[in-house]
Amino acid sequence: MTTARTYVANTNKSKTIAYELNITGVIQGVGFRPLVYCLAYEKSIVGWVQNDCGCVRIHAEGTELDVEQFVFDLLNNGSLVSISLLEKKQVKLSNVDSFTIKESGHDIACGAISIPKDVYLCGACKAELLSNTNRRGTYSFIACSKCGPRFSMLRAMPYDRKNMSMSAFPMCELCRKEYQSPTDRRFHAQPISCRVCGPEVFCSTVGGRVVSQGDVDVVATVVAYLNQGKIVALKSIGGYHLLCDAQSTEAVDLLRQRKNRPDKPFAVMLPEPRADETSEDWLDKCVAVDSHQRALLLSPVRPILLAKKQSNVPIADNVAPMLRDLGVMLPCSGLHLLIMQQFNRPMVATSGNIYGEPMVTSTSSAQQHLSMLADIFVHHNRDIFHKLDDSVLRTLKSGTIPIRLGRGISPIELSLPYTVQEPMLAVGANQKNTVAIALNNRLIVTPHIGDLDSPIMQAHFEKCISDFQALYHVHPQRILCDSHPGYISSRWAKGSELPTTKVLHHHAHASAWALAAEISTPSLVFVWDGTGLGENGEMWGGEVFCGTPGNWKRVASLAPMKLQGGNKVPNQPWRSAASLVWGTNFTGIDFKPFDPQQLSYNAWQNELNCHVSSSMGRLFDAAAFACCEQSEVSYEGQAPMMLESVASTPSKVMPLTLVQKNDEFIQMDWRTLVPELFDFKVSPQTRAANFHASLIETVWEVTLHCRKKFNFDHIGLAGGVFQNRILCDGISQRFLQSDIPVVIPSSLPLNDAAISVGQIHEYCSRRS
Secondary structure: OOOHHHHEOOHHHHHEEEEEEEEEEOOOOOHHHHHHHHHHOOOEEEEEEEEOOOOOOEEEEEEHHHHHHHHHHHHOOOOOEEEEEEEEEOOOOOOEEEEEEOOOOOOOOOOOOOOOOOOOOHHHHHHOOOOOOOOOOOOOOOOOOEEOHHHHHOOOOOOOOOEEHHHHOOOOOOHHHHHHHOOOOOOOOOOOOOOOOOOOOEOOOOOOEEEEHEEEHHHHHHHHHHHHOOEEEEEOOEEEEEEEEEEEEEEHHHHHHHOOOOOOOOOEEOOOOOOOOOOOOOOHHEEEEEHHHHHHOOOOOHHHHEEOOOOOOOOOOOOOOOEEEEEEEEEEEOHHHHHHHHOOOOOOOOOOOOOOOOOOOOOHHHHHOOOOOOOEEEEEEEOOOOOOOOOEEEEEEEEEEEOOOOOOOOOOOEEEEOOOOOEEEOOOOOOOOOOOOOOOOOOEEEOOOOOOOOHHHHHHHHHHHHHHHHHHOOOOOOEEEOOOOHHHHHHHHHHHOOEEEEHHHHHHHHHHHHHHOOOOOOEEEEEEEEEEOHHHOOOOEEEEEEEEEEEEEEEEEEOEEEEEEEHHHHHHHHHHHHHHEEEHHHOOOOOOOOOOOOOHHHHHHOOOOOEEEEOHHHHHHHHHHHHOOOOOOOOOOOOHHHHHHOOOOOOOOOEEEEEEEEEOEEEEEEEHHHHHHHHHHOOOOHHHHHHHHHHHHHHHHHHHHHHOOOOOEEEEEOHHHHHHHHHHHHHHHHHHOOOOOOOOOOOOOHHHHHHHHHHHHHHHHOOO
């Protein structure tokens, strides 16, 4: 659509010049073209601006002074996230007398495609939504050029209405008038709509009968169901949420039973803090947050933030059982905000999916797959093209780290310190999977995909790969995968027709850390996680590497432990504890309640169904069994999270013994910790604290030892174990007086979500 406004550009024709600009960066879905138009009008510039797949082209005519000032002001505009000038050249005058926004082009080679992210309501849209007089009051799909869904409803680039799910909703006359008016803040806003012409929300029963329509009636229905202790399935930005009253133990219990989720914590959505509220708001009642954490929650990302519970938190105990932290979020869409205005108390907001499957996104799939979970459905008729989980963040003393990449953050784009010779695809790990694409000097990471254990998750994984290749117009020539042949992602890579290269799991972790930290000099990187295939078929998980991406040297490792039980081990912490006890001949611990016939013990003795691992995650499991008496878990990371939650103040520090195995390799021996972990004269809280303090000191001593033999400039922390706040903050504090900084990047998760990134950086660095 072309929008024009005619005016006299200048009176001195003899000094008129014309430039063509080619600009790339974060320029789509952020109101860039309207900004260019308004700036051109202000500077008396004529010409045009045109969107394309990966760039924006501008033809600017005017006096030399006006054109140069226009270019300078545009490139230095503080409201733009990141733009760069690809080309600026003087061209012939076109003799136009106005400035227009031209129909978008489709040149896929014009620049680097950058996908806009979904963001929460801006202040102006929020005010209109809550207004009693504005025509968009209580219209939950309200949006403008600065806010609203972007990536989740984008079918293809460039970012135009015809390439979005909004293409199904032709503008009414009033919306079209706003869209065409340069003085309106919805000038050229692609998601513009109103209740006359835009998407509609409605409620239906489990059987599919519509019981209410329109925002006001739907909100009333939802609140009534929540007040009755019922479960609501609501279509959000990137998929369905399951909602219930977070203060009702019975409602939360019902949700747990139906979702087969006995222990894993639920996120809680809280009413938005009001600026004029003098009394304590719900956020302060539930969690202890500082100004930085509050700003994160109020940001356009609207993430889930893991924050410390208040001592008398007014939330049902079974929302986040046996944990110190609570995942909290504020309304993430207009509809959530309207519901919270009426419900006005905490509600659970968790992913709408069956256990082990991705979130559902369509009305039909919700009615089919969530009918055993929900009592009422809230649908709308705007399609979701890309599933997006809520992003999850955690704050440390050193900054903020993402736990899950989702709405408002993804897709993530990183710059590579080199140009790849061929486009490539990295398919990541088996758990917390993400996929990454490298082209030229760019690396793009998908949102959280999940654990690839079920056929439906594998189909979701394949769809994400296909969608991203189409969005970025890229055709990979090589696939990178994990060395573990049993990973679904590795099997998929092997089955493809493209050349495939395997990358060691922990090398990928270390290289992902280096890229995210923007560090290319030698570093000492601690990679601690649950497990991953190492060299010579060994199972690693408590490793220390020295070097640079593509050239990592394993200089230390947790002493191996013999674990019995195969795939049962991660889900039964008692097995890890038994391995430590049996491996040290420590007496006084009775495992008969879990192994009544001593089948596991006899199998361990005879090395039946056993594997040897240096996993730090399993050491945490053993400590959790000793301190929390947690013999079985129902979700990954449960035991270490409980251990972190019970830890108080340490009374003793017992670093792991460093055993020199050869001139350049040491083992961190856990055997000295076993008597301390099972010293029942000491409280569980103190033993848990001592365990953390001992590992913090171990990092310090390993660093001192390695510094005698190797040169390195930074300490890196990578792997899921370091999502532990006590551990990360303790290590950072321990190194404060050191001349070697501890670096914890904030752009990527420390868990396996970063593996795809590391696979690319490790492979490319090795090649160079």
